[in-house]
Amino acid sequence: xxxxxxxxxxxxxxxxxxxxxxxxxxxDLERSPDDxxxxxxxxxxxxxxxxxxxxxxxxxxxxxxxxxxSAFDRIRKGEAAPDxxxxxxxxxxxxxxxxxxxxxxxxxxxxxxxxxxxxxxxFADAQARAPIETPPAGAAEPPGKPAAKLxxxxxxxxxxxxxxxxxxxxxxLLDELRGLGDCRVTVHCDRxxxxxxxxxxxCYLEWEAVLAMAHxxxxxxxxxxxxxxxxxxxxxxxxxxxxxxxxxxxxxxxxEATVAAKETAxxxxxxxxxxxPAHPDHAGGTPETAAxxxxxxxxxxxxxxxxxxxxxxxRVGELVIAQARLTQLASAGGGTKGVAxxxxxxxxxxxxxxxxxxxxxxxxxxxxxxRLVHDLSRDLGKEMDLTTAGEETELDKTMIERLADPLVxxxxxxxxxxxxxxETRIAAGKPAAGRISLVxxxxxxxxxxxxxxxxxxxxAKRIRAKAEENGLIAPDAVLSDAELHQLIxxxxxxxxxxxxxxxxxxxxxxVVKRTIEGMRGSIDLATDPGKGTEITLRLPLTLAIIEGLxxxxxxxxxxxxxxxxxxxxxxxxxxxxxxxxxxFLNIRGDLxxxxxxxxxxxxxxxxxxxxxxxxxxxxxxxxxxVVDQIIGSHQTVIKSLSKLHADVPSFSGATILxxxxxxxxxxxxxxxxxxxxRETRMQSSTPEFA
Amino acid sequence: xxxxxxxxxxxxxxxxxGEMFALDARQVREIxxxxxxxxxxxxxxxxxxVLNVRGKVIPLADLRVRFGMPPATITPDTRFIxxxxxxxxxxxxxxxxxxxxxEVTDLDTSTLQKAPPIGMRWRPEFIAAIAKWKDEFIIxxxxxxxxx
Numbered sequence: 148x149x150x151x152x153x154x155x156x157x158x159x160x161x162x163x164x165x166x167x168x169x170x171x172x173x174x175d176l177e178r179s180p181d182d183x184x185x186x187x188x189x190x191x192x193x194x195x196x197x198x199x200x201x202x203x204x205x206x207x208x209x210x211x212x213x214x215x216x217s218a219f220d221r222i223r224k225g226e227a228a229p230d231x232x233x234x235x236x237x238x239x240x241x242x243x244x245x246x247x248x249x250x251x252x253x254x255x256x257x258x259x260x261x262x263x264x265x266x267x268x269x270f271a272d273a274q275a276r277a278p279i280e281t282p283p284a285g286a287a288e289p290p291g292k293p294a295a296k297l298x299x300x301x302x303x304x305x306x307x308x309x310x311x312x313x314x315x316x317x318x319x320l321l322d323e324l325r326g327l328g329d330c331r332v333t334v335h336c337d338r339x340x341x342x343x344x345x346x347x348x349x350c351y352l353e354w355e356a357v358l359a360m361a362h363x364x365x366x367x368x369x370x371x372x373x374x375x376x377x378x379x380x381x382x383x384x385x386x387x388x389x390x391x392x393x394x395x396x397x398x399x400x401x402x403e404a405t406v407a408a409k410e411t412a413x414x415x416x417x418x419x420x421x422x423x424p425a426h427p428d429h430a431g432g433t434p435e436t437a438a439x440x441x442x443x444x445x446x447x448x449x450x451x452x453x454x455x456x457x458x459x460x461x462r463v464g465e466l467v468i469a470q471a472r473l474t475q476l477a478s479a480g481g482g483t484k485g486v487a488x489x490x491x492x493x494x495x496x497x498x499x500x501x502x503x504x505x506x507x508x509x510x511x512x513x514x515x516x517x518r519l520v521h522d523l524s525r526d527l528g529k530e531m532d533l534t535t536a537g538e539e540t541e542l543d544k545t546m547i548e549r550l551a552d553p554l555v556x557x558x559x560x561x562x563x564x565x566x567x568x569x570e571t572r573i574a575a576g577k578p579a580a581g582r583i584s585l586v587x588x589x590x591x592x593x594x595x596x597x598x599x600x601x602x603x604x605x606x607a608k609r610i611r612a613k614a615e616e617n618g619l620i621a622p623d624a625v626l627s628d629a630e631l632h633q634l635i636x637x638x639x640x641x642x643x644x645x646x647x648x649x650x651x652x653x654x655x656x657x658v659v660k661r662t663i664e665g666m667r668g669s670i671d672l673a674t675d676p677g678k679g680t681e682i683t684l685r686l687p688l689t690l691a692i693i694e695g696l697x698x699x700x701x702x703x704x705x706x707x708x709x710x711x712x713x714x715x716x717x718x719x720x721x722x723x724x725x726x727x728x729x730x731f732l733n734i735r736g737d738l739x740x741x742x743x744x745x746x747x748x749x750x751x752x753x754x755x756x757x758x759x760x761x762x763x764x765x766x767x768x769x770x771x772x773v774v775d776q777i778i779g780s781h782q783t784v785i786k787s788l789s790k791l792h793a794d795v796p797s798f799s800g801a802t803i804l805x806x807x808x809x810x811x812x813x814x815x816x817x818x819x820x821x822x823x824x825r826e827t828r829m830q831s832s833t834p835e836f837a
Numbered sequence: 838x839x840x841x842x843x844x845x846x847x848x849x850x851x852x853x854x855g856e857m858f859a860l861d862a863r864q865v866r867e868i869x870x871x872x873x874x875x876x877x878x879x880x881x882x883x884x885x886x887v888l889n890v891r892g893k894v895i896p897l898a899d900l901r902v903r904f905g906m907p908p909a910t911i912t913p914d915t916r917f918i919x920x921x922x923x924x925x926x927x928x929x930x931x932x933x934x935x936x937x938x939x940e941v942t943d944l945d946t947s948t949l950q951k952a953p954p955i956g957m958r959w960r961p962e963f964i965a966a967i968a969k970w971k972d973e974f975i976i977x978x979x980x981x982x983x984x985x
Binding site: 464465468703747748749750786787788789790791792794795796797798801802803807808809810811 | 888
């Protein structure tokens with residue numbers, strides 16, 4: 148794969164992932180500054196960016212990252228503590244690296260200089276305070292670090308034959324190794340073939356080195372980081388016994404060495420830049436966490452270009468259509484039935500597998516919002532915490548991308564309008580720090596994503612005043628609180644008293660609503676004055692294929708999303724005749740309004756004698772749809788309608804049937820709203836009905 | 838709309854309500870015999886249906902209705918012409934109904950003139966130009982405007 152890919156692009160993709168990792172590590176570090184795993188993760192990410200940046204010609208990136216990395220090295224060595232100030236600088240630096248990589252021509256190098264100046268200043272300050280601060284930080288230092296305790300390591304390593312072709316220079320690596328401490332290197336020429344068979348650009352040599360150094364073992368791995376996939380490396384600790392009593396961890400290096408050697412020897416999955424093997428080089432790293440990290444790295448290396456997924460999705464769509472046609476043929480002829488069933492099984496398996504590929508956990512999206520909330524907290528001067536749950540909830544990849552902007556809007560609104568400032572909160576008996584929580588979960592065939600905060604809640608009076616001012620509602624309009632709350636999703640609505648950089652321009656929530664509805668989703672809003680607001684996005688699991696119920700109205704066929712269908716009943720003669728003017732069905736004691744699709748769709752002619760009602764539901768409201776015939780279930784590959792039909796609200800899309808004809812897909816939420824509106828009209832016109 | 842300065846342009850000639858129309862051949866994807874269409878209840882009358890063209894669901898426009906004439910009736914000569922045009926900067930595939938399709942020919946662009954503001958039974962904003970071909974006047978429709 149990727150035989151023609153631009154190496155610079157690979158670097159960009161990779162560094163984007165690494166920067167993401169770095170950002171997460173930094174944000175976590177703010178909460179738990181003593182976690183050495185996090186410091187190491189950040190350091191490794193930086194180191195890899197520096198190395199591959201230099202390799203792919205991003206010299207400026209490499210130079211800047213180098214300085215930044217040195218700073219982190221000091222944290223790693225326990226010479227500095229990752230305090231919030233340092234993390235703020237580090238986050239800026241991370242943003243700077245990203246823009247250097249993605250938009251080098253627009254990036255002003257001065258920003259980098261400023262960041263580095265901040266960094267140096269911070270360290271200078273820290274040094275001044277050092278006598279007090281160093282001891283606690285030193286306690287968490289990696290074992291074997293103190294200069295007095297030199298550890299001697301024996302390294303045996305050889306590279307793959309093509310290491311030179313790939314651009315690595317073993318001599319430089321040896322030099323780097325020598326830089327770590329006292330090092331004696333012996334070369335073995337056993338594998339060098341006779342001259343006639345020798346390839347001039349192949350590397351046949353093996354080395355053995357005895358290295359006495361004060362650095363932890365990971366320093367060795369760092370040297371070989373970029374060639375780890377193309378080499379065999381064995382590291383053993385010599386003279387470990389000497390300090391075994393003094394430092395209980397000192398025998399660990401041997402165990403680690405075998406683990407690391409195994410890792411390097413095992414055929415690693417193809418990765419452009421090898422993730423550094425987990426180094427349990429500090430007291431906190433248990434084998435379990437190391438294994439977990441290695442496992443995580445493996446799953447994250449599967450990278451499929453989005454276009455290919457889309458293309459495959461199209462193919463599956465076609466297959467589903469062909470299968471439907473075959474089923475139809477088979478039911479007419481009979482002979483092909485077995486094959487048809489087999490294909491049906493295959494198709495649905497293929498569909499499910501394909502859907503599975505497209506599903507990604509929403510956690511990747513949630514991760515971004517931690518930074519958003521961190522920045523919002525700083526910019527708005529309000530303390531706030533973000534808690535997330537349900538990161539493992541999976542959603543169609545394209546939906547995750549489309550959800551990013553709406554969620555940013557909602558979270559900004561929550562932080563800016565929802566949460567009060569600290570004084571108001573304390574006065575109201577709440578903790579000073581606001582809480583925003585982001586929760587995703589599956590509910591049937593829907594995914595619910597809710598953003599809630601414990602702020603002031605929506606103020607129906609203020610919304611009303613604002614809506615009247617903007618002319619959205621008439622001054623004397625009678626609206627329930629729920630209806631008033633829905634107004635915040637209207638274009639041009641904003642109650643912010645002052646416009647901040649973040650929100651208050653009145654663009655946002657209406658766009659959110661449109662985007663969500665464009666994904667066949669809906670928005671629920673719950674608010675409790677003084678206690679907070681919760682906005683819940685309800686989304687279908689996938690955008691591409693749904694199970695549909697095929698019905699016939701006059702001569703036309705329509706598909707109804709099966710997830711919305713509650714039940715099908717016969718429209719009794721009594722219900723039918725009684726309903727002149729008022730259309731209600733009695734479903735086990737509940738009155739359910741119904742719509743005659745023949746009337747709604749202007750179909751001329753007499754309806755069939757035994758009409759059926761399909762009861763559909765969305766968000767706890769139900770409506771019956773009267774059809775002439777229920778044909779059966781149908782695998783519905785959703786095709787969108789063109790712009791020319793954007794003004795037709797009754798249909799959310801179209802699908803192609805087995806015979807090649809097009810069937811429209813009914814937009815259930817719209818039809819329910821229509822049924823509800825009719826019900827309200829009836830009730831207000833016939834008051835005795837209630 | 839800036840027209841490319843060429844001395845001649847390839848166009849598809851079609852008949853509609855007794856008049857000759859010329860469509861830029863570069864927009865034409867394919868010409869189909871009439872196939873069953875699906876009515877879209879509630880849609881604008883001139884795009885009242887959709888059809889399946891190779892797995893894509895595309896709208897079918899009846900220009901006659903847009904020009905205020907009774908809708909087309911299907912005859913043995915009727916064809917559906919599949920076009921790809923930019924609607925609001927998005928390439929959109931649509932079908933239009935033609936009473937008859939004649940030929941693809943070169944149209945001498947020097948004969949193109951602006952539509953006269955009066956004396957036309959067609960709405961002038963729907964017409965990009967009038968051209969002369971084999972001593973006959975033909976209409977170059979402004980599809981973007983028609984489908985707007």
